[in-house]
Amino acid sequence: MDFCDFLLIDNTSQSESMRPLLQEWLHFSSSPNIYAIVSNNPKNCDIYAPEINWYLKNSKAPLEIKAQNLKRMYFSRMSRYEYGSDKDFYTKVSPTLLIIGKNSEAKEFLDFVQNYEKISYEVGLIDPKNILSISGNLGAFEAKIKIGEEMGKISFAQAVIFYEDDDLTRFMGIEKASEFEDEKALLEKLDSRIGTYEYKTTISYQSQNCQYHHRRPDKKGDGYCHKCANVCPTFGVSKNDSLMELSFSQIDCIGCGECVAVCPSGSIEYAPFNMQSFNETLKHYQNTQILLIAQSSLNELKDFEIPDHISPLILNQENFLSEAHILALLQESGSSCVYYSQNLFSSSHEAIKLINDIYHNIYQKTGFYVAKSLPELNMAIHSLEKIQTYTYSPNADEYKRKHFAERLRFAVKNKDYGQVKSGASGKLIRYGRIDVKEELCTLCMSCVGACNVESLSANSSNFTLQFNPSLCTTCGYCVDSCPEKAISLELSGISLNSTWFENQIMAQDKMFACIECGKEFATKKSIEKVKSMMTPLFGNDKAKLKTLECCADCKVKIMFEENFQTTT
Structure with missing residues (x-):
């Protein structure tokens, strides 16, 4: 079988007319008998790009513009292929099912499964009060049970519960019956996992800048930063306060991306579309006006006529964008953009508001529009305008706040645009600064040792304690590390002036x-x-x-x- 990087399978005259504009890098074929890295057909490829077909169907742009946007979309997928850190995993899921409940609905579902012909399940029913604990993961669960005075264990691949237990349903493979329309819909979900279940790495993690990893617990016995575990709706991310370590379960992760959006240091990344691949993608979208769409939302816009001036950028998931991603997108494209999404989480809304507040202060313009419906999308698309272009290539080991600060420094320059607040929750997207009572500070530098993002530093040449507010994650670890109780933390947001990005002397001595x-x-x-x-x-x-x-x-x-x- 022949091989190529990019493949377009199209039998229409449209592809023939574009061939002279694309043939240097794109292979054309009428059938999927060629193996490709990126293809608009799901057969014989590493990466399926359904947006290609969607764009060809819905764009009436001139051929030159179509060719440019096709190249952007193909190369965006290739950037993810080359720089993304996602991997494929497989696990065996047998047709063993545990029904947990004691009401009549649970017993009726047991009868339904026992008479189910499509797949022969080994099924059991147990009263929730007899379960001591459940551990494991999809395909390999184990329940410790007690019936009377007898103790035992039950192994099963999946489970259905007929009562409220939000903790259990965080496991992939344990479903709550009330969330399904009927028994058939529930079994279709269970059936889809039987056999060899395939899943991917959705998040990657580096511990060196993590604000939780191996740090002392706070006064409550908790960690100083564990936003990722707090927002995770499953057991994709969890924390162990006895070890002060984060645990990641790729099989339980649903790939929502919210942990990526809230991580202040960038220690957690969205593996299929990490920051490096995101920045590489944006190189192809310079001087464009971008319509962001999650792949899962393409069908909602199946008949949407794409305006000529719009360049679509397809995301794997909806909620992994942080303020650093959004600012990079706006600066590299040099224009405002619009995101079509009906399911943005609170962290995304806070990041978007932060960026828009910054753009309103600096440019008196909206940078990032969100459209939840077709009328809103049409309105936003015609509101897009050029703003300011800036190209920046972060270092491989440059963490999120540093990357964000360097981009923001360019926009602010040497002017003063006032103050913008952190996220409304005070828990998700946080910016601020510390204050040091110099009369109490002995320059022991315990705070410098506590800070792992270089926001606090010691200058041995002039015996000063220095603080860079643009790098601070507001974790508060330095506050409790100070033996003199000289440090306080203020969640005051971002000061849009040049001093925000500079080292400031907080205390000095001889x-x-x-x-x-x-x-x-x-x-x-x-x-x-x-x-x-x-x-x-x-x-x-x-x-x-x-x-x-x-x-x-x-x-x-x-x-x-x-x-x-x-x-x-």
């Missing part, structure tokens, strides 16, 4: 020289702090009091001489 040898070994404030604590304990012991102002080497020398004189 070095203290050892009274014996003259070597500088600590700050004056730290020495004064130690003296205030230890002087009452040392009383009139002149030798010990003297050591408080000595370096480590001289301290030992003085105490040795004191002990020698005492013994002689």
